[in-house]
Amino acid sequence: MSRLHVDPSQYLAQLAEKKTRLVELLAPFAAPEPQVFESPRAFYRLRAEFRLWREQEQRFYAMFEAGDKHTPILLEDFPIASQRINELMPRLKAGWEASQALSFKLFQVEFLTTLDGDALISLCYHRPLDDVWQAAARQLASALEVSLIGRSRGQRLVIGKDHVVERLQVAGRTFSYRQPEGAFTQPNGEVNQKMLNWAYEALGERQDDLLELYCGNGNFTLPLATRVRKVLATEISKSSVNAALANLADNDVDNVTLVRLSAEELTEALNDVRPFRRLQGIDLKSYDFGSVFVDPPRAGMDPDTCELTRRFERILYISCNPETLAANIAQLHDTHQVTRCALFDQFPYTHHMESGVLLERRKG
Structure with a gap:
């Protein structure tokens, strides 16, 4: 049985290369x-997706190298995935092998788990x-x-729930998060x-308000809502908005107003370019924004949104693409000056990295 090429003995060397790359990109600033x-x-890794590959009348978990959809890597386990996923993989396989109803035209399996073992499995079929x-x-589902x-x-x-519930510790407080099937969640x-x-x-602890884009x-x-007076948060994905609203309610966070707008649309609203019905009843001028938090997609912030963030004393920026981060900082x-910087190794054994910077307005 094939295995993915992961060598933990090389981890620190690979991480050092990522740090060097980030330092070089941010050196001009x-x-x-x-x-x-x-x-x-x-x-x-708390989530994993496998195609199923048939060989000798059996189905195996399979993955593929980038650009090659014809040469499967057949797997019995997946060491970079959570222990819960590895524990479930053989038991799920035994379950479909024992049931024609479960195995017939099953072609893909997706796992979503949490740090404390909550699990959701999606089974995808080419049949009703x-x-x-x-x-x-x-x-x-009961057995597993x-x-x-x-x-x-x-x-x-749906058998059971259509989401898992993650619990994360931040500054001594536990926050719970509903994470729906199919919606984006941090994998690590x-x-x-x-x-x-x-x-x-x-x-830090602030007495003013926070604008959050891409929430x-x-x-x-x-x-972050516990650090400021109030938050205006925006997100365009309906499923993410619904999850965020549920998470705010579940955690008794009552100082956040969430609006389903893109970052570009909110920029237009704050610049009085045009009104939006989804902002009816929200007095944008009542906010005393001191900070903006952004966690954009790989393309980074568009130039207009990037220009909008210039208005704020503090720009807290989480990035999944250091190249577009550097372009936005430029x-x-x-x-604004970069006063804090961090590398978060969300994706070990790959070239991908997550990074964070705090930019603060220059004095004088």
């Missing part, structure tokens, strides 16, 4: 030495799902102590927890 937050060497499937799925979702064209059948729970604590400390399911919103460097 006189950024301080980055804090480096390591990942666990194994069992760190019927009552026989639902009966078998209920039995399997998971929630199950069956997916086929036009169907989504231990490093995510380190990111949240870093952002909490970097923002997702409220991952950063919950702890646009802001004449008015």
Whole structure:
């Protein structure tokens, strides 16, 4: 059985290369030495997706190298995934092998887990799902102590919950997060927890208000809301907005107003370019914004949104792409200085990295 090429003995050398790359990208801006937050060497990834590959009348978990969809890497386990996923993989396989209703035209399996073992499994099919499937799925979900979702064209059948509940510790407080199937969540729970604590400390205790762009399911919103008077948060994805609203309610966070707008749309609203019905009843002028928090997609902030952030005394920026981070800092460097910097190793054994910077307005 094939294995993915992961060598924990090379971890620190690979992490050092990432640090060097980040330092070089931020050198033109006189950024301080980055804090480096390591990942666990194994069992760190809380979600995983596998195609199923048929060989000799059996189905195996399979992954593929980038650009090659014809040569499967067949897996019995997946050491970079959480221990819960590794514990479930053989038991799920035994479950579908024992049931024609579960195995027939099953082509993909997705796992979503949490640090304390909550688990949701999605089974994807090239056929309609019927009552026989639902009966078998209920039995399997009970045996595995998971929630199950069956997916086929036009169907989504939920056995149990359609989300997991993650619990993360930030500054001595536990925050709970509903993480729905199919919505974006941070894949590395231990490093995510380190990111949240870093952002909490970097923002500091404030007496003014926070603007948050790209808030997702409220991952950063919950702890950062405890550091400011009130928060205006924006997110464009409906599923993420619904998850964020549930997370705010579950954690009794009542000083956040969440608006379903893109960062570009909010920029237009704050610049009085045009009104938005989704902002009705919200007095933007009542906010005393001192800080802005951004966690944009890989493309970074567009130039207009980047220009908007220039208005704020503090810009707290989490980035999944150091190149676009550097480009955005270049646009802001004449008015803001990088005063904190961090590297979060969300994706060990790859070239990808998550980074964070605090930019503060230059004096004088």
